[in-house]
Amino acid sequence: xxxxxxxxxxxxxxxxxxxxxxxxxxxxxxxxxxxxxxxxxxxxxxxxxxxxxxxxxxxxxxxxxxxxxxxxxxxxxxxxxxxxxxxxxxxxxxxxxxxxxxxxxxxxxxxxxxxxxxxxxxxxxxxxxxxxxxxxxxxxxxxxxxxxxxxxxxxxxxxxxxxxxxxxxxxxxxxxxxxxxxxxxxxxxxxxxxxxxxxxxxxxxxxxxxxx
Numbered sequence: 001x002x003x004x005x006x007x008x009x010x011x012x013x014x015x016x017x018x019x020x021x022x023x024x025x026x027x028x029x030x031x032x033x034x035x036x037x038x039x040x041x042x043x044x045x046x047x048x049x050x051x052x053x054x055x056x057x058x059x060x061x062x063x064x065x066x067x068x069x070x071x072x073x074x075x076x077x078x079x080x081x082x083x084x085x086x087x088x089x090x091x092x093x094x095x096x097x098x099x100x101x102x103x104x105x106x107x108x109x110x111x112x113x114x115x116x117x118x119x120x121x122x123x124x125x126x127x128x129x130x131x132x133x134x135x136x137x138x139x140x141x142x143x144x145x146x147x148x149x150x151x152x153x154x155x156x157x158x159x160x161x162x163x164x165x166x167x168x169x170x171x172x173x174x175x176x177x178x179x180x181x182x183x184x185x186x187x188x189x190x191x192x193x194x195x196x197x198x199x200x201x202x203x204x205x206x207x208x209x210x211x212x
Contacts, residue, residue: 008040012029012042013049016049016052026186027060027187030042030187035209035212038187038190038209043207043209047086050206053186057186060185062140062143062185063183065106065145067145068126068210076099076156077098078097078161079096080096080211081209081210081211083095083208084206084207086205087204090114093113097109098158100156108158109124109126119174121164122149122172122176123149123164124149124152124176143194147182152167180196183208
């Protein structure tokens with residue numbers, strides 16, 4: 001049964017309040033909702049609820065790059081993830097992602113929203129946390145995928161994306177420099193992220209809903 005009415009938001013919050021509710025119940029609830037209501041219910045979560053969802057999602061299967069950009073998507077084709085963060089202002093944003101035109105296990109992306117003209121696109125490279133080269137970091141415990149603002153695309157990105165800008169110049173250095181986001185799987189189309197600056201947790205979370 002497809003859930004389309006406003007009860008989805010309340011059902012999701014009830015599951016988050018119930019410590020005995022398994023993560024698979026949350027995933028099933030969202031997978032059985034249409035895209036519009038799924039996104040609305042997830043984007044209605046407040047800071048405390050986003051944090052609870054990130055903690056609950058530790059029991060989910062590890063997120064993969066194909067959850068972000070499906071394997072059937074041609075290289076350099078934009079996939080949009082609609083985001084809502086836990087900050088006081090400028091909470092709505094999008095992450096535009098694509099698979100590079102090579103065989104590397106990476107996803108390229110940037111941040112789109114009303115702040116982009118002022119702070120820049122915030123380009124990143126996403127990869128599986130198990131691919132981190134520093135074995136001293138237990139990144140997999142933070143999530144299956146890291147959105148790494150310390151790395152920039154090294155090959156072509158999608159046409160019509162904004163010009164590539166390093167994250168350590170201009171105003172965007174105050175937002176993206178040294179930042180990494182760690183993503184956990186919520187459902188087929190949704191993920192939940194936590195921000196880290198260097199090796200320090202930023203105590204900020206965000207939800208992403210991929211366009212179906």
